Amino acid sequence: MWSSSLAILAFVLLSSFTAAAYTAIPSDILSELTPRLSPTAKILLPSSSLWPSASKRWNELSRPSYSAIIQVAEERDIAESVKYANQHQIPFFAFSQTHGSDYGLGRFHGIGISLSSLNRKIDLDKSGRWATIGGGMKSKDVLDYLWKRGKQTGTGGCGCVGAVSPALGGGHNWFQGQYGLMADQVLELRVVLADGEVVVVNDKKHKELFWGMRGAGHNFGIVSEMKYRVYDVKEPKWSIETFTFKSERLEEVYKYANKKLDGKGDPRLLMWGTWFLNPAVDAEKPIVQFQWIYNGPFSELKKISKDTHDLKPDAYSSAEVDYPELSPSLGYAADQYACQTDGQGNRLLRGIDVDQYDVKSLRKWYDAFAATLMTEPAFQTSFCILEGYSTQAVQAIPDKSTAFALRGERLLFAPAIFWQKGNATLDEKAKKWSREMYFAASGSSKKKTYVNYAHGDEPVQALYGYEPWRLKKLKQLKKKYDPLGHFAFFNPVNPIGKRHGDV
Numbered sequence: 001m002w003s004s005s006l007a008i009l010a011f012v013l014l015s016s017f018t019a020a021a022y023t024a025i026p027s028d029i030l031s032e033l034t035p036r037l038s039p040t041a042k043i044l045l046p047s048s049s050l051w052p053s054a055s056k057r058w059n060e061l062s063r064p065s066y067s068a069i070i071q072v073a074e075e076r077d078i079a080e081s082v083k084y085a086n087q088h089q090i091p092f093f094a095f096s097q098t099h100g101s102d103y104g105l106g107r108f109h110g111i112g113i114s115l116s117s118l119n120r121k122i123d124l125d126k127s128g129r130w131a132t133i134g135g136g137m138k139s140k141d142v143l144d145y146l147w148k149r150g151k152q153t154g155t156g157g158c159g160c161v162g163a164v165s166p167a168l169g170g171g172h173n174w175f176q177g178q179y180g181l182m183a184d185q186v187l188e189l190r191v192v193l194a195d196g197e198v199v200v201v202n203d204k205k206h207k208e209l210f211w212g213m214r215g216a217g218h219n220f221g222i223v224s225e226m227k228y229r230v231y232d233v234k235e236p237k238w239s240i241e242t243f244t245f246k247s248e249r250l251e252e253v254y255k256y257a258n259k260k261l262d263g264k265g266d267p268r269l270l271m272w273g274t275w276f277l278n279p280a281v282d283a284e285k286p287i288v289q290f291q292w293i294y295n296g297p298f299s300e301l302k303k304i305s306k307d308t309h310d311l312k313p314d315a316y317s318s319a320e321v322d323y324p325e326l327s328p329s330l331g332y333a334a335d336q337y338a339c340q341t342d343g344q345g346n347r348l349l350r351g352i353d354v355d356q357y358d359v360k361s362l363r364k365w366y367d368a369f370a371a372t373l374m375t376e377p378a379f380q381t382s383f384c385i386l387e388g389y390s391t392q393a394v395q396a397i398p399d400k401s402t403a404f405a406l407r408g409e410r411l412l413f414a415p416a417i418f419w420q421k422g423n424a425t426l427d428e429k430a431k432k433w434s435r436e437m438y439f440a441a442s443g444s445s446k447k448k449t450y451v452n453y454a455h456g457d458e459p460v461q462a463l464y465g466y467e468p469w470r471l472k473k474l475k476q477l478k479k480k481y482d483p484l485g486h487f488a489f490f491n492p493v494n495p496i497g498k499r500h501g502d503v
Helices: 004-019 029-036 051-055 075-087 103-107 139-147 207-219 247-260 298-304 323-330 359-373 424-442 460-464 468-481
Strands: 042-044 065-071 092-095 109-114 122-124 130-134 186-192 198-201 222-229 237-245 269-276 287-294 315-322 345-349 352-354 383-388 411-420
Touching: 029 042, 029 075, 051 065, 051 109, 075 092, 075 109, 075 186, 075 198, 075 222, 122 139, 130 139, 139 323, 186 207, 198 207, 207 468, 237 247, 237 298, 237 323, 247 269, 247 287, 247 359, 287 298, 287 323, 315 323, 345 424, 359 383, 359 411, 359 424, 411 424, 460 468
Parallel strands: 065 109, 092 109
Antiparallel strands: 042 065, 122 130, 130 222, 186 198, 186 222, 237 287, 237 315, 269 287, 269 383, 345 411, 352 411, 383 411
16 A cells, blocks of 8 residues: 555546546557466457457447456456556556446546456355355346355346446345345455455455445455355245336326335335336327336235226236346346447436435426437437335445445436437437436435446435545545545546536
């Protein structure tokens, strides 16, 4: 670690440095770095035939610019890559499944460290209570591995996202009413720090860093491996009921949802909402879809949802599936539209967290969503998600126990704008549209945003908490573990430049 005075000076210098484009990497990177890496690690340059697939991202808007990408094969490759980048004063950025959508990534110019090859490391402990998961694993791969062994745990709702990275930002999941956040399942992490040192982080070693890694982990290091709680599969079935309404029913539907989602119900029950174009139901405006998602047989869900049928939806469907088919049934499988990574698409995602539906704000959000969706054909595959989670196990954990600052919020709104890249006018229109919906839906002046869904222009307090002690503690950890500000591109605790709304 560096001395405090040097760290402060260096951070100021690096803040200016990282905001500017990096010119080039050393011409001898292959001969100099290759001997320091494991035999199966790869150093890719833009001329490589593997470059297009290695640099492709889910979101092509404000994408990071890489001069080289190192596809690591072992933990020591991460450490050596970090040391090499530091030696040559080149910014570095680690990524797993390339789904981060913070617009600040567009500031990055340097070396990319790809963890995607760390996707074979998963071992179930003989106790059956935890598994060791590699930093490049996908959520679907972890789910499938555990399911075959009669186990399950919280992972990202989309099968294509990383199994580790969502936990660093808290990690909403289908099981959180029963088990808690993804961050709450983390028992131990192996972390490569900003200087290349590898440390083991748990509730006994680097205890304060362990606190910070669970909710703000991308600020402090690169996770090569995590030890993660798993649970026996006691109820394999999940049931889904989908109620579809025309938009004039919006207020009625969400007033009902507020009464139903009181935080005192069954921890196995979730509410999922989606707004999107469905001409079969409404040829003029986006429809309002309301879903019950329940970890149990359909016969039990029907008893819970009896009064929902009294709303007399315009369309209705139901399904009962085993857990591995839950995400595909909802449209979030690795090969479905929401997960597509074709290198051609721009996506803009935002997250707004609240404890209950402000129906007036929802109407303003819907109107802002519909106005552009219906007049701009380029955006017509966009949609809005309203995620309503059971939070009993989340809120049973003391609020101060991790860096995740939104344990009290049960509902998550997320406008998801999709369009093809290559049109700067559409890019600007999408950004403006996203901001309109963000301010329409968020209501309170103290807006709250799920870190993993942040766009990057929200107040830093919205991500990490308005309690002064939280940011103070995070910044102290930043000063200790990343004093030069190397991890400064994805929703940083210490933003470079001015973020919208910082206070």
